[in-house]
Amino acid sequence: MNYPIPPGTRDILPDEMRELRVLSTALLETFERFGYGEVWTPTLEYENVLVKGDARAAGASYRLFDEHGQVLALRSDMTIPIARLVATRFGEHPGPLRLCYLSHAYRAVTPQRGQQREILQAGVELIGAEAPAGTLEAIEVMCAALDAADLPRARIGLGDAGLYRGLLEGMGAGNGSRAGAVLSALERHDFVELEQRVGDLGMSERQQETLVALPQLRGGPGVIERAVELGGADVTQATQRLREVAAGVQERGLGDRVIFDLGLVRDLGYYTGAIFEVYDPALGHVIGAGGRYDDLIGRFGSSRPACGFALFVERLHVAQAEEERRGG
Amino acid sequence: MSEPLRLAVPRGALFDDTLSLLDSIGVDSAPLRSDSRSLLFPGPEVTVLTLRPSDVPTYVEAGAVDLGITGKDVLMEQQERVVYELVDLGYGHCRMVVASRAGDRFARDLERRLGAIRIATKYPRIAARHFEQSGRQAEVIEVKGSVELAPIAGLADGIVDLTASGRTLMENALEVREVIADCTARLVANRVAHKLRQSEIDALVERIGARG
Numbered sequence: 001m002n003y004p005i006p007p008g009t010r011d012i013l014p015d016e017m018r019e020l021r022v023l024s025t026a027l028l029e030t031f032e033r034f035g036y037g038e039v040w041t042p043t044l045e046y047e048n049v050l051v052k053g054d055a056r057a058a059g060a061s062y063r064l065f066d067e068h069g070q071v072l073a074l075r076s077d078m079t080i081p082i083a084r085l086v087a088t089r090f091g092e093h094p095g096p097l098r099l100c101y102l103s104h105a106y107r108a109v110t111p112q113r114g115q116q117r118e119i120l121q122a123g124v125e126l127i128g129a130e131a132p133a134g135t136l137e138a139i140e141v142m143c144a145a146l147d148a149a150d151l152p153r154a155r156i157g158l159g160d161a162g163l164y165r166g167l168l169e170g171m172g173a174g175n176g177s178r179a180g181a182v183l184s185a186l187e188r189h190d191f192v193e194l195e196q197r198v199g200d201l202g203m204s205e206r207q208q209e210t211l212v213a214l215p216q217l218r219g220g221p222g223v224i225e226r227a228v229e230l231g232g233a234d235v236t237q238a239t240q241r242l243r244e245v246a247a248g249v250q251e252r253g254l255g256d257r258v259i260f261d262l263g264l265v266r267d268l269g270y271y272t273g274a275i276f277e278v279y280d281p282a283l284g285h286v287i288g289a290g291g292r293y294d295d296l297i298g299r300f301g302s303s304r305p306a307c308g309f310a311l312f313v314e315r316l317h318v319a320q321a322e323e324e325r326r327g328g
Numbered sequence: 329m330s331e332p333l334r335l336a337v338p339r340g341a342l343f344d345d346t347l348s349l350l351d352s353i354g355v356d357s358a359p360l361r362s363d364s365r366s367l368l369f370p371g372p373e374v375t376v377l378t379l380r381p382s383d384v385p386t387y388v389e390a391g392a393v394d395l396g397i398t399g400k401d402v403l404m405e406q407q408e409r410v411v412y413e414l415v416d417l418g419y420g421h422c423r424m425v426v427a428s429r430a431g432d433r434f435a436r437d438l439e440r441r442l443g444a445i446r447i448a449t450k451y452p453r454i455a456a457r458h459f460e461q462s463g464r465q466a467e468v469i470e471v472k473g474s475v476e477l478a479p480i481a482g483l484a485d486g487i488v489d490l491t492a493s494g495r496t497l498m499e500n501a502l503e504v505r506e507v508i509a510d511c512t513a514r515l516v517a518n519r520v521a522h523k524l525r526q527s528e529i530d531a532l533v534e535r536i537g538a539r540g
Contacts, residue, residue: 110408114390157523189412192514219526259523279520284391286519 008109008117016317020120023317024102026148027122031100034141036124039099041081043106047071052299053080054269061108074106079270079293079308082125087300095128095304102313116314123290123310130305131241131292135274136248138290138307142278143257149316151323154280154287156257157218158249159264160242161271161291164215167231167238171211173201186215187265210235215263221246223260245274270296276309282322287315333374333521333528336388336396338381341492342513345419346397350376353535374532385409385516394521395529400511401490405451412522414529415515415536424454426506427497428486429479446485448478455488458508476500 005011012020028038044064050057050073062074075081078101090097102122109115124141126134139156146154164186173179178200185194191212198211210231217223224246227235242260249258259279266275271291278288290309297304337346337360347357359369360376369376377393382405384398389409396411401424403413426447444465449455452470459466469484476496478484490511491497497504515536517529 113409155524188407189410189519192413192416216530218523259526261523277523279523281520281524284389284518284520 006117008115010116019320020313020317023149023320024120024122024313027145027311027313028100028102030145030148031122031124031141034098034124034137034144036098036100036126036141039082039085039101040103041075041078041085041101043074043104044072045075045081045084047073049084050075050080053083053296056269058268058270059107062106076107077105077268078103078121078123078310079125079296082308083293083297083306084300086125086127086304086306087297087302090127091302093128096134097127098124099127100124105310120313121310122313123288123308125306125308127297127306128304129307131273131294131307132244132248134305134307135245135292136252138309139245139249139254139258139276140252142276142288142290142309142311143254145311146257146278149311149320151280151287151316151319153282153323154257154278154319155259157259157261157264157277157279158242158245159261159275160239160273161266161275162273163238163242163262164265167211167214167234170234170237171203171207173203182211186263187267191216207231207234218259218261218263221250221255221260223262227262241273266291274307278309278311280319280323282326283315283319285315287312287319330525330528332371333395333525333532334377334393335374336377336379336384336393336398338384338398338513339378340381342381342397342399342420343378345417345513349397349417349419349536349539352539353532382406385411388516388518391518391520394518394525395532396516397513398516399490400509400514401451401454403514403516404454404509404511407453410519411516412519413514413516414522414533417513417515417536420511420513422490422492422511423504424451424488424490424508424511425497425504426458426486426488426508427479427491427502427504430501430503446483447488448475448484448486449488450475451488451490454508458488458506476502 047063050060057073058076058080060073060076064072066072082099105119105121106117109117126138142156168179182197185197195212198208213230214227217227224239224243227239246260249255264275270293272294273292275291276289277286280287288309288311292307294305297306347360350357355374367378381398382402384396385406387393388396388411399420444467446467447455448469448471452468455468475487475489478487
């Protein structure tokens with residue numbers, strides 16, 4: 001007899017579950033150590049509430065009707081539910097507020113690509129802490145969590161959600177369809193097309209070179225200096241926020257764990273400043289992500305700066321196993 | 329210190345030019361030239377794997393290789409795969425075209441009378457997108473080979489296919505009606521490798537840019 005389960009979901013049996021439990025506990029204990037209190041929110045939310053946070057409900061893909069005909073959605077991340085929770089339950093809290101979670105999120109999958117519909121995320125949200133101090137705290141917690149997961153080779157990619165758009169605007173490309181085509185090429189990581197589209201903007205040769213070279217700069221803190229050398233005042237302005245975070249990262253001695261990435265983009269609309277991706281050399285996929293979302297909680301009526309990240313627990317586990325295999 | 333970069337190269341039409349490229353950037357292609365049965369060729373700096381062109385994005389996206397070379401046509405057809413497209417390598421130039429039987433009154437007449445055009449192709453997603461974007465209805469029929477036969481046998485009204493010289497089309501009495509895109513070979517990278525092995529990848533890209 002064969003009773004299938006939907007592709008992209010799976011049963012977890014005791015041997016794997018034991019290891020996942022150890023990993024999850026280590027992550028939660030790290031968050032608690034930094035003063036983050038664990039919260040749960042419902043798996044199902046009203047769709048119109050999620051949409052308030054992000055026009056696409058952060059990519060929520062599964063919807064159903066309740067007995068009153070209301071549209072419910074399976075959450076696709078924890079940031080919007082926590083923004084809702086903070087605005088409604090902690091509306092008067094003076095902040096900063098430190099919350100963490102270990103929760104499932106749900107995403108659509110493309111068949112046969114090893115994607116999961118149900119993703120276990122461990123993460124934190126730091127609410128009421130401005131950039132760069134709040135951002136730096138998030139990076140510090142992330143580093144500690146990766147240590148707790150025993151992934152010393154993991155690195156945090158650090159970029160800025162508004163950097164490239166700001167650079168285009170600073171150069172006078174504005175919000176037109178040509179600038180949009182350049183941004184779209186960047187979002188698809190297509191540097192060949194990016195170069196062609198930059199050519200359509202009618203910029204000076206030096207500006208074109210800057211627009212093509214800058215998003216390919218990634219590495220140690222030196223890349224930000226290189227970017228400024230490349231593009232002068234335009235780049236100085238566009239990289240202001242990133243340089244502030246970079247200085248703090250160096251001060252806190254986390255420079256070795258961070259890859260500064262001037263071309264980093266995340267596909268969620270609510271990010272406003274620093275954005276993160278987490279990588280491990282043992283895995284070809286991103287194992288965590290996050291960023292600043294200073295406007296999001298305000299959409300639920302209680303404006304305050306915030307940032308957070310989520311680590312993808314099953315992928316951390318795969319990276320652990322792969323690191324062990326390579327090491328031993 | 330670290331293990332060699334893994335590079336996937338496509339067997340087939342792009343293979344010879346790719347081997348010349350490897351030679352010009354200092355990766356010895358002699359083992360690939362002399363041994364057609366092996367699939368994996370270890371080297372000091374770069375380990376080369378030979379794959380079907382359409383499998384290259386799969387390996388790159390999953391991180392099974394750090395870098396890959398394949399045609400833009402393949403990348404367009406597998407647009408949803410997350411890979412970093414780094415360099416237009418310039419060789420393997422082809423056009424993705426809509427073609428139909430010479431002399432046929434194509435498309436407009438058929439669409440007017442039948443509501444849709446039947447298109448046979450090995451590139452169902454490129455074809456569907458092209459007709460969608462140009463506001464026309466098309467019934468896309470996926471075939472695995474000899475696409476030129478489809479309009480002759482009456483399976484389809486037209487085809488979407490890749491053509492280099494146009495000779496195969498001509499031999500089958502087909503004419504190009506629309507050009508969808510120009511395609512060349514591209515160098516793509518896995519997103520994690522692109523960050524974690526930045527200096528090695530940038531050095532390789534620079535050598536590619538500096539070649540004669």
